[in-house]
Amino acid sequence: MRGRPGLITDYRREMAVFPSNTSAAWFGMLVVVLFWLGLNLPADLALLGATAAVASVGAIGLNIVTGWAGQISLGHAFFLGLGAYSGAVLGGDSGGRVTGYGWEMILWLPAAGLVAAAAGLLVAPLAFRLKGLYLAFVTLGLVFIGDHIFREYKSMTGGQGVGRSAAPAEIFGWELGKDGNVLGVFLEKEQKFYFFGLLLLLVMGLLAKNMVRSRIGRALGAIRDRDIAAEISGVPLARYKVIAFVVSSFYAGIAGAVLWMFIGFIEPSEFNLLLSIEYIAMVLIGGVATISGSIMGATFITFLPRIVDWASGFLPFISDSLTEGVLTAPQVEEMLFGALIIVFLIVEPLGLYGLWIRIRNYFKAWPFSF
Amino acid sequence: MTEFLQATVRGISTGSIYGLLALGFVIIYKSTQVLSFAQRGLTILGAFWGVYFASELDLNFWIAAPLAIAFAGVLGVTIERLILRPMVGKPVFSVAILTIGLDIILVVIAANLISVNIRTVNDPWGLKTVSFGDVVIPQKDVATIIAAALSLVLFTLFFRYSRFGLAMRATAADQEVSLAQGITVTRVFASSWALAAMLAALAGILLGAGTGVAPALGTKAIRALPAAVVGGLDSITGAIVGGLLIGLIEGYVTIYQADYLGFLGNNFSDVVAWVVMFAVLLVRPYGLFGTREVERV
Secondary structure: OOOOOOOOOOHHHHOOOOOOHHHHHHHHHHHHHHHHHHHHOOHHHHHHHHHHHHHHHHHHHHHHHHHHOOOOOOOHHHHHHHHHHHHHHHHOOOEOOEOOOOOOHHHHHHHHHHHHHHHHHHHHHHHHHOOHHHHHHHHHHHHHHHHHHHHHOHHHHOOOOOOEEOOOOEEOOEEOOOOEEEOOEEEOHHHHHHHHHHHHHHHHHHHHHHHHOOHHHHHHHHHHHOHHHHHHOOOOHHHHHHHHHHHHHHHHHHHHHHHHHHHOEEOHHHOOHHHHHHHHHHHHHHOOOOHHHHHHHHHHHHHHHHHHHHHOOOOOOEEOOOOOOOEEHHHHHHHHHHHHHHHHHHHOOOHHHHHHHHHHHHHHHOOOOO | OHHHHHHHHHHHHHHHHHHHHHHHHHHHHHHHOOOOOOHHHHHHHHHHHHHHHHHHOOOOHHHHHHHHHHHHHHHHHHHHHHHHHHHOOOOHHHHHHHHHHHHHHHHHHHHHHHOOOOEOOOOOOOOOEEEEOOEEEEHHHHHHHHHHHHHHHHHHHHHHHOHHHHHHHHHHHOHHHHHHOOOOHHHHHHHHHHHHHHHHHHHHHHHHOOOOEOOOHHHHHOOHHHHHHHHOOOOHHHHHHHHHHHHHHHHHHHHHHHHHOHHHOOOHHHOHHHHHHHHHHHHOOOOOOOOOOOOOO
């Protein structure tokens, strides 16, 4: 693309996955760097990277329903939990108190998404019966009721304080959960997770990107901006709200199943309001209605505990125990979620994505101010 | 029968606490069009002020409680000025999420201040009970019902007869028109947050009376949200009715569910509020008393 890459003259380019060949090249380089990192990162960072990649899948899901379709969903934790448990029940072994069917990953992974999507389909009718604010409460209620079900349905979840093991990490005969050779390269368990997460994110991210730049994405955006106007222009509200919810919960289901596969163990009280808020924070901090923003936000939030941990080394008011210092590290993290949500909403509603655009534009125009 | 009556009083007592919280919620929603998820945080923090004045400064409960409530009011104004004011005119959606962020911060601060010990507000009732025949009722429940009823009457009088109450009602009806009539709308915003924070503090102190204040009382405070929704987000009557309804249902479920609907699991009373909310919203999408939104194109 020579000449003026910023000038967009036709609709096809406006809607393209990559606005120019340059950006496609940058993207390719980014992927190469990420793969190179996977081979060289220490185990703990590789695991964080893997978690960030899969959390991005979940955040993209939430962004579809909240960012594009404009329906506040506080219920993402419920769908994540549903995915995690579907994976564990379908893929796990039956033994002791919990049931399991021992399916292959290639079966249980999509199935986990589908179970969550089915739940989304059940919730969706409420979404077109109720509007905006009331919907937020319904999804909030979903988290609490889901939390109750997860605690009490003991043959599925093991019950509170007991938990169950998650689905085994094995695909096409490759043991992801153990160190070993893959295609002739020795990889640690965390590195395998990292590559798996990265591939999953690539596939799911591209799928989502293609969905939001199609007819569906435009319809969802129209519903968000003005639902009545959208309906008058011939967008069937009910159908597209259902699509948004189903796709979003499918993504959440997949993300939940894989995230807890990494952890290896599911404790039923994890799927609470705070988890939902974490995902809301990812979407808001990253950037509403952008795929790359979701990924940035998810990565940032996933690495936040690590950053706080590192900062506690030289910030004396953060401590590890409840009795020393002013705040404990988990408390600081929680407060940072809250504070970041507030700051980004007030100062930069476009999130990290908006910050990135600003920085890019600054350097594009440098040394001029505009 | 005794059991039933005790559950009823219990339910009314919890219900009036939900009612107070839901009332604060509705006041904020009506006058500023902000959906506040921060009610939980304000409740715990309010309870902490109660603890602070009563057990750390060793004041009499009757002095400590009003002081704590006044303090909470100041905090409410501060929050509105610093955090909510920059968001005036932004989409309701963003502001609602902002209050979630606010709530997290308040909860962490309060939990940190309260720390791990259970603290008391030095209330005169403790675990004492009164009995009417066979029916044994904790004194605390009676006090809660009376306090809630009193503050309700005060609020009604305030809205009905005071000049400022009128200004608040006018702002709720139409912001622009009331601006044109010379009402300082920003002051109305600030005072509605102050009122909500004070109600939350009162509810927090009442919740903490008897058993003590722990960060866990937030799990109870959050159930005022379904109560507000059941009643209808913009109805004061709805807030009270919704609160009492949820409280009563919870009271009965606590007692009878294990015997009759055991398959629903332990502690089902903790989530029944949300189930009721689902049921009500399916039938009446705007709650029991909420006004139907009419949208202009």
